[in-house]
Amino acid sequence: MSPRLTRRARRSTLALLTGAALATLLSVTSATAAPLAGTTRGGVGTAAVADVWMKDHPDDVGLQPHSLNPIWESPDIKVCHTAVECAVSQNPIAGVRNYLFIKFRNNGPYAGPVVESGVIEVFRTPSSGGSAWPDDWVQIGWMAVPSYPGVTTVTIPWDDVPGPGHFCLVARWVSPNDPMTFQSPDIGVTVRNNNNIAWRNVDSVPLVAGGLVQTRPYTIGNALTRATRNSLVFSEVGAPLRTAGGRLVADLGPALYERWLAGGKAGKGIRDVGRNQIEIVDPAQASLDNLTLNPKEKLTLQLNFSATTVTKEPIAVRVTQIGPNSLGQERADLGGVRYDVTVGQRAG
Structure with missing residues (x-):
């Protein structure tokens, strides 16, 4: 772990795990728990090589790298409002304690299932694509825990969640016998090439x-x-947004709108409605193209969702940033967010 992350970890310890609260704030469950007797690490005795991993995708089997997409919807990272694990990950509530449930496996394809001690670390960044690792990520907390053969779930409290409560999350396993072997400033490249780090960017959009x-x-x-040219690509999962009479408008803000104009107003499935706003007419296959970003630059837009019709069908819109990555690929998936849309009846 880098010195900077180590200092963050120590601060997180003081904030989260002081005194008798340790026993009640952190919990560990394992499907195949076993005693630590006979297991050694840190240069004492014979340390076995382990392969602890988390899923990037439901079909992930621990190979690194893999070609599964998207890699930013990890099923092994979940946010819940209570210390009882929820069925489906929830948006965190700002200003109060939430709980992170991280699932990891000690049965990876590169080593035998041996007991290993390590640390689970969790980080956040605003909902985004193209985030730099680790500079754009703030540590939420961490937990020292043994990893037993099989599947283990840890629960970490998340206090003082800043508003408005929309984040991308990364969890990683850190241990001397199972280190991250590939480092990149691209979070996507880092995740794809290390099976002990996972990434989740999923946001709920409850509409009336x-x-x-x-x-x-x-x-x-x-x-x-270096400066890069990027696209924002829109796609749908499940029922189309139009099923609910839905509308999606992207407010680019003055700076990003000017970049789009300078790029020739390139795109498809969109309509310029003025005041820096672009309507996403066809969320199933729309894009905003030729968006130039300066080196290390970040720009924020607003996505405005609305609907007219109640529906129980599952609706999701993915927004993905496509652009150059550190491996020299010019049209790489730099990350995105899946927005799960629900539409309910107006009260009264």
Whole structure:
């Protein structure tokens, strides 16, 4: 662990794990728990090589790298409002204690399932693509824990959640016998090439039919040291947004709107509605293209969701930043967010 992250970890310890609260704030469950007797690490005795991993995708089997997409919807990271694990990850509530449930496995393809001691660390950044690792990420907390053969779940409290409560999350396993072997300033490249780090960018958008617009921030970034041209690509999962009479408008703000104009107003499935706003007419296959970002630059836009019709069908819109990465690929997935949309009846 780098000195900077170590200092953060120590501060997190003082903030989260002081005194008798340790026993009640942190919990560990394991499907195949076993005693630590006979296991050694840190140069004492014979340390076995372990392969602890988390899923980037439901079909992930621990290979590094892999070609599964998207890699930023990890099923092994979950946010819940209580210390009892929820069925589906929830948006954190700002200003109060939430709980992080992190699932990891000690049965990876590169070593035998041996008991290993390590640390689970969790980080956050605003909902975005193109975030730089580790510079754009703030540590939420960490927990020292043994990893037994099988599947283990840890629970970490998350206090003082800043508003408005829309974040990307990263969890990673850190241990001397199972280190991250590939480092990149791109979080996506780092995650794809290390099976002991996982990334989750999922946001809920609860709408009321005919009700107020729900706004979600989205940041695009350039982790490289040269200017890059990027696209924002929209796609749908499940039922189309139009099933609920839905509308999606991206407010680019003055700076990003000027970049879009300078790039020739490039894109498809969109309509310029003025005042820096672009309507996403076809969320299933829309894009905003030729968006130039300066080195290490980040710009934030607002996504405005609304709907007119109640529906129980699952609706999700993915927004993905596509652009150059540190491996020299010019059209790489730099990260995105899946917005799970629900539309309910107006009260009264």
